[in-house]
Amino acid sequence: MMRALLWLIAMFALAAGLAIVARYNDAYALFVWPPWRLHISLNLLAILFVVAFSLAYAATRLVARALALPGAVAAYRAQQRKNHAIQALRDAQRFLVEGRYGRAHAQADAAYRAHESPGLAALIAARASHAMREHARCDEWLRRAAEHDREVRVARLMTEAEFAVADRRFDAAAERLDALREGGHRHIAALRLSVQTAAARGMWGEVLRLARQLASHRAFTAEQAAPLIRRAHLESMREYEGNPEALARYWRQIPRPERSDRGLVRDAALLLNASGQGAVAAEAISEALDAGWDSALAELYGRIEGGELIERIGHAERWLRTQPRDERLLLSLGRLCLQQQLWGKAQSYFEASLSIAQTRAAHLELARLAEQLGRNEAALKHFRSAAELTAG
Known part of the structure; x- marks a missing residue:
């Protein structure tokens, strides 16, 4: 507001100044074009000059604008097409x-044809095609995306690896993931x-190795990593089923924190016991139960064969002092005594x-104990009770 007021005052001052100068200016201009002569006030000439300059400037600007109009219209239309393409990509x-x-x-497809981030548009189209199970069209879009690898190479390889895993083409997935690793891309999704x-x-x-790495980077929670680590250990142990010593060695080299997994202890103990490594199986269960109580493991302890039985019975009786009403532990002790x-x-x-x-x-x-001792009536009674519990 203050600035406009200052400009207004300045304009009035200039107008007043020009009026005073014009009042005391008696000069004139003479234009001769035989046989004509033209006398004109110098003040009027100045005014006509300013008006003529203004008209010439306005005409020049108008002509320039008219000449630039086709280019401006083309630029406007190009910008509109670009905006539509950007919106199409966002909508996709x-x-x-x-x-x-x-x-x-x-x-x-519209964004790709408009050349708006064509690599990204091709990958979006490929994902949409794959979701609709249109594999031929998906492959064509992936081929188009590969033409823009400078823009989307990593994204394309990740997309192809995901599709291969989803389609159970694991060798193809491994090739894409190897290509990512060679490029130094070891991010969590890969x-x-x-x-x-x-x-x-x-x-x-x-x-x-990968499950441990993901857990160390907190990309997997302990609950997510545990089943993978458990299965990896169990499948590796199954490879040694014909070699009891190697099987026992493998179990002992597993890090202690991973041996605390109750599911791993249970299945590994069964494998070890079946391979004749009952003593190692019993040791594994003892270690787990000493770390924390588990009734199911306590029952499995009695089904393991081998080891120093007297020592194992003593160990189980020590557990009984803290778990006196655990029926599974009592059942396990009975089996060990048998x-x-x-x-x-x-x-x-x-x-x-x-x-x-x-x-x-x-x-x-x-x-079974009664049968072994020749107590047939007692054996029959217990068999009948077991059958009733099964039927119930």
Whole structure:
């Protein structure tokens, strides 16, 4: 506001100044063009000069604008086309996320034809085509995306790897992931795909390495990493089933934190026991139970054969002091006493287990013990009870 006021005052001052100068200016201009003469006031000549200059300037600007109009219209239309292409690309991304794959493909195709981020548009169209199970069209879009590898090479390789995993073409997925690694791209999404690919190809050592790496980078939670690590160890152990010593060595070289996985301990103990490494299996279960109680493992402890039975019975009886009403532990103690041929003690533990919970397993163990001792009526009674529990 103040600035406009100052300009107004300045204009009035200039006008007043010019009026005073013009009042006292008696000069004139003479133009001669024989036989004519023209006398004109110098003030009027100045005014006519200013008016003529203004008209000439305006005419020049008008002609320049008219000549530039086709170019301006072309630039405007080009900008409009670019804006439409950008909007088409954005819509394609939105429709893809929304699951509207047909619309996503149409918008991505429009953006590609308008040369707006053609590599990205081709990848969006490829994802939409793959989601619609149109594999030939998907391959064509991937081929087009490859023509713009300077822009989207990593994105294209990741997309191709994802498609290969989804279609269970794991060798092809491994090729794409290897190409990413060679380029120095080891980001989390690629590592996750590598885990799936390695597991599908039975490369359990690689699965183990990648799962540990992802867990260390916090890309996997402990709950997500544990099943992968467990399966990798178990599948690796199955490769040594014909070599009991190698199987036991493999178990012992597993890091202690990973050996605390109860599921791994259970399945590994069964493998070790089946291979004649019962002592190692019993040691694994003992280690796990000492770290934290698990009734299912306590029951499995009694089914493991081998090792120093007296020492194992003593270990289980120490657990019984802290878990006196665990029917599975009592059942396990009875089975250990049976292996050691402590018939009376075995019977006592089985009956103690039944006093806490009526289980089919305890009745069957008592039935077998009674048969072994020639107590046929007692054996029949327990077999009948086990059958009733099964039917119930």
